[in-house]
Amino acid sequence: MSIEAIGSVLNTTDPSALPNAGINEQDFIQLFVNELQFQDPTQPLDNSQFLTQLAQFVSIEQQSEEVGGINNLLTLGSNGQSLDLLSRSVQVTNADGSTTSGKVTAISFTANGVALTVTGSNNAVLPNVQLSQIQLVTP
Template sequence: MAVDAIGSTLGTQQTELTNNNTINQDDFIRLFLAQLQFQDPMEPVDNREFLAQLAQFSALEQSRQLSQNTADQLTMSAASQAVSLIDRQVEIAGPGGNSTGRVIAVQFGANGPELSVRDSGGQVSTGVRLSQVSLVQPVSTP
């Protein structure tokens, strides 16, 4: 899931791999045991090779977990940014030029948070991504 930061223009990147391209720890152990079971008894595989494979898989699993944790942290950061914009005056970059309005709601979907912005004429724009926000004005005190 791609996560937008305020003012950035990130492309849509797919960070989740399909199930066909992944192997979990159980699959690795099954593969490992099958390799042991069907090895040539006249030329057994060296124990060091097995340990090296196990170490490589362990490092790969740790890397996958780190990547997932980073993605989760980015998701939480985007959610926090979006919530902090509620009732703030923002400028939005759009296909027809920039527009200004007040953030009235945040919706969380599969593609990250989306803002609902009401302009001075009362029109509400929904589905505004964080990457479309080009300016955030401070909250004015009465």
């Protein structure tokens, strides 16, 4: 029975290194404060507009928390999948495109995700194998 790897679905890059595609919470607060500071005193901000903007701020905060929760669930799922691979025979795709078969002998949890150690039939050890490199799992 083969098990499909979810490693390719997980984003193992550092989120702080990615470019920000939209407005974040700090940007929204800065815009909101600037709008309050520079509003026309003869035409102050309408209460309905103020409440609408406040609701948008709350919505952004909730979406941010939901994304964090989903990321935590993906991490837990990948950790559980990797534990199931311990002592299983796997086929690994190497960086050059070749494949190597062996048994998962160790699992380490790093800041970049899960790293497996695979020991081949000739006792060659492949350290730091990512879940996305696993192509086939057999009992």
